Amino acid sequence: xxxxxxxxxxxxxxxxxxxxxxxxxxxxxxxxxxxxxxxxxxxxxxxxxxxxxxxxxxxxxxxxxxxxxxxxxxxxxxxxxxxxxxxxxxxxxxxxxxxxxxxxxxxxxxxxxxxxxxxxxxxxxxxxxxxxxxxxxxxxxxxxxxxxxxxxxxxxxxxxxxxxxxxxxxxxxxxxxxxxxxxxxxxxxxxxxxxxxxxxxxxxxxxxxxxxxxxxxxxxxxxxxxxxxxxxxxxxxxxxxxxxxxxxxxxxxxxxxxxxxxxxxxxxxxxxxxxxxxxxxxxxxxxxxxxxxxxxxxxxxxxxxxxxxxxxxxxxxxxxxxxxxxxxxxxxxxxxxxxxxxxxxxxxxxxxxxxxxxxxxxxxxxxxxxxxxxxxxxxxxxxxxxxxxxxxxxxxxxxxxxxxxxxxxxxxxxxxxxxxxxxxxxxxxxxxxxxxxxxxxxxxxxxxxxxxxxxxxxxxxxxxxxxxxxxxxxxxxxxxxxxxxxxxxxxxxxxxxxxxxxxxxxxxxxxxxxxxxxxxxxxxxxxxxxxxx
Numbered sequence: 283x284x285x286x287x288x289x290x291x292x293x294x295x296x297x298x299x300x301x302x303x304x305x306x307x308x309x310x311x312x313x314x315x316x317x318x319x320x321x322x323x324x325x326x327x328x329x330x331x332x333x334x335x336x337x338x339x340x341x342x343x344x345x346x347x348x349x350x351x352x353x354x355x356x357x358x359x360x361x362x363x364x365x366x367x368x369x370x371x372x373x374x375x376x377x378x379x380x381x382x383x384x385x386x387x388x389x390x391x392x393x394x395x396x397x398x399x400x401x402x403x404x405x406x407x408x409x410x411x412x413x414x415x416x417x418x419x420x421x422x423x424x425x426x427x428x429x430x431x432x433x434x435x436x437x438x439x440x441x442x443x444x445x446x447x448x449x450x451x452x453x454x455x456x457x458x459x460x461x462x463x464x465x466x467x468x469x470x471x472x473x474x475x476x477x478x479x480x481x482x483x484x485x486x487x488x489x490x491x492x493x494x495x496x497x498x499x500x501x502x503x504x505x506x507x508x509x510x511x512x513x514x515x516x517x518x519x520x521x522x523x524x525x526x527x528x529x530x531x532x533x534x535x536x537x538x539x540x541x542x543x544x545x546x547x548x549x550x551x552x553x554x555x556x557x558x559x560x561x562x563x564x565x566x567x568x569x570x571x572x573x574x575x576x577x578x579x580x581x582x583x584x585x586x587x588x589x590x591x592x593x594x595x596x597x598x599x600x601x602x603x604x605x606x607x608x609x610x611x612x613x614x615x616x617x618x619x620x621x622x623x624x625x626x627x628x629x630x631x632x633x634x635x636x637x638x639x640x641x642x643x644x645x646x647x648x649x650x651x652x653x654x655x656x657x658x659x660x661x662x663x664x665x666x667x668x669x670x671x672x673x674x675x676x677x678x679x680x681x682x683x684x685x686x687x688x689x690x691x692x693x694x695x696x697x698x699x700x701x702x703x704x705x706x707x708x709x710x711x712x713x714x715x716x717x718x719x720x721x722x723x724x725x726x727x728x729x730x731x732x733x734x735x736x737x738x739x740x741x742x743x744x745x746x747x748x749x750x751x752x753x754x755x756x757x758x759x760x761x762x763x764x765x766x767x768x769x770x771x772x773x774x775x776x777x778x779x780x781x782x783x784x785x786x787x788x789x790x791x792x793x794x795x796x797x798x799x800x801x802x803x804x805x806x807x808x809x810x811x812x813x814x815x
């Protein structure tokens with residue numbers, strides 16, 4: 283997922299409807315924005331819908347093929363993903379955002395399917411015969427097969443397993459298929475889908491088959507299969523396989539379940555391929571509520587003998603059952619593995635009224651294990667704790683702004699020592715002048731921001747572009763001079779990215795100096811009638 287906006291508020295729908303094209307242009311490069319605008323203008327965005335609580339928007343965008351865009355609100359951030367090959371923000375995301383802001387009334391809102399929802403209650407009132415008829419008419423074949431398999435006899439299950447296993451083994455001998463990752467994913471999905479619903483009957487058989495598939499996929503990658511260089515496309519574990527593993531773990535008795543998860547964790551730790559990441563963390567969904575006390579006891583007894591990822595998973599799973607002392611025991615072990623655990627332990631101490639322990643723990647870690655403890659959030663909490671404890675702040679301020687020269691770090695220092703940030707502003711300019719510009723803008727100190735741009739040539743051009751675009755009305759003379767330089771710098775070059783930059787610069791000059799824009803206007807510009815690619 284790519285983060286698009288922060289401090290977004292609570293309602294994705296309201297946020298996207300209030301989004302202006304000018305706001306979006308500030309977040310993406312000109313070429314991507316104009317391509318996305320073309321896709322929106324051509325009407326290539328369709329099937330747009332919010333989920334029932336309006337926390338996620340999905341849409342299909344047509345092109346050389348159909349792509350799926352998802353935009354979600356997660357922890358006060360708007361994040362987006364697209365299944366196109368482009369890394370980062372793509373034109374399909376831009377087209378979807380424009381559609382969401384300009385055609386809000388055309389977007390459907392899904393109804394909640396959760397237990398207790400209106401739809402749930404309405405379905406309960408339908409006659410059973412009608413529900414069965416509709417399931418037979420509209421349910422996917424894979425769902426109906428899974429229902430059938432759940433009621434299969436052991437003998438029928440064995441017949442199905444024998445055929446599916448033979449089919450799976452045959453796939454890994456088909457070198458032509460192995461060179462087509464998308465086709466191989468679909469073929470493996472089809473074979474594994476035959477086993478859905480048979481997890482209870484095939485407890486002895488499915489475990490070895492799961493590890494066989496993992497091993498053979500890894501071997502195929504090692505030999506150069508399952509990747510298409512021309513399409514830059516790689517094999518992905520089919521959903522049917524992930525679902526099979528998840529459901530298989532759930533039906534196992536507790537002891538077999540923990541043994542299987544340990545073996546799966548060992549297998550995943552031995553592979554170097556990201557394709558298996560979707561199997562990590564399955565322990566979170568594997569245990570019944572009645573099994574959690576046993577997981578807690580096992581964790582407290584064996585956490586040093588488990589892998590770190592498995593210890594982390596089990597800790598998150600049983601955290602509500604742990605006392606503060608038990609949490610501290612596990613967190614003291616995990617704190618040297620990830621800064622997130624450092625923060626959790628520090629907050630635990632803070633809640634216990636033991637801020638001094640948190641300060642000592644962080645201070646010691648910053649010197650002994652800086653790779654983990656030197657995290658921006660750790661520093662921010664450290665400064666906050668020091669400020670409340672009345673500790674010596676100046677050395678900590680200097681260390682923090684040097685290690686993490688960011689606008690948020692300077693904001694924290696300013697909140698602790700209002701009006702006494704001049705030295706740290708100079709340090710921030712030395713280490714990260716872009717961050718100082720952001721800080722000055724947030725503080726409304728625009729004149730100082732302009733002076734910073736004029737004296738510091740190390741500020742990246744993206745930040746200059748955004749500053750003058752946002753504040754051209756405040757600094758028309760300087761803005762016109764900047765955008766004229768942009769035009770001059772792009773004129774000698776060909777290609778749409780340069781044309782887009784020129785067009786956008788002209789638009790900005792037009793806002794404050796139309797005659798100058800007219801004088802610069804007779805230049806090549808991109809066309810908007812090309813077919814989508």
